[in-house]
Amino acid sequence: MVRFGLLGEKLGHSLSPKIHKLIFQALNIEGDYSIFEVQREKLPFFLTQAKDDLEGMNVTIPYKTAVIPYLSSITKEALSIGAVNTISFQNGEAKGYNTDYYGFGLLLSHNKIEVKNKKIAVLGAGGAARAVLQYLNDKEAGYILVVSRNPEQAKKDLLGMQLAVPLQFCDYAAFAGSSGDVLINCTPVGMFPNVKSSPVSREVVMKFAAAVDLIYNPDETVFLRYAREAGKKAANGLLMLVAQAVAAEEIWLQRTIDDEIIAKIAEKIRGEQQ
DSSP states (O other): OEEEEEEESOOTTOOHHHHHHHHHHHHTOOEEEEEEEOOGGGHHHHHHHHHHHOSEEEEOTTOTTTTGGGOSEEOHHHHHHTOOOEEEEETTEEEEEOTHHHHHHHHHHHTTOOOBTOEEEEEOOSHHHHHHHHHHHHTTBSEEEEEOSSHHHHHHHTTTSOOSSOEEEEOHHHHTTOOEEEEEEOSOTTOTTOTTOOSSOHHHHTTEEEEEESOOSSSSOHHHHHHHHTTOEEEOSHHHHHHHHHHHHHHHHTSOOOHHHHHHHHHHHHHHHO
């Protein structure tokens, strides 16, 4: 039996165990995926134990950066993003990855949203935005505008990222007159239970050809409803959530998993949410 788990602080509402159980079923393998709620002061001891007890582990808020000093090695994109959400334990070594990066890429390709040479606006500058920005950079986006309540702080926070695409920064008031190709929400605004909120107005959403929301609960945020009603492409974050989980399983199991499995699991979870 393979043994994996999720490390975090408060994990009551996580969909991860359900997703990984569905992956085990789809692959017809025996596996266990446990939840580990760990206090910060116990993190070093827990990670030492996990090396012996698990084959792999996902990491979520607030430990995506805190685990890095305890790793034997880290992938290039995880290092640039500055966050690890997947750890593989092998031969006494712990290697860090960021599968949010791959999950976001699959979300775009599945919805046929092109980013190369496109004008893109990213709402928010937190951890989720970093993986998105790295992917957009690597896929040669033409122009990226980062929208934040505090643009100066956002600029400082993102300074360490090795990005070839130049970033521009502005606040939400200045952004109101902007337009472009793809608008990506990396903030929690509109997430359950505050489902009546949108990070930007309908008028702003209408000025972009496609809208992507990393939120997956609710299935359609107000932000995405604005896009759909305007006849724009609209994609939520559920596929990204499932895809990053499948990418983690590929690392742990050292095998390729068909994209069809990602779509089927996302569809099953979507059906249960409605």
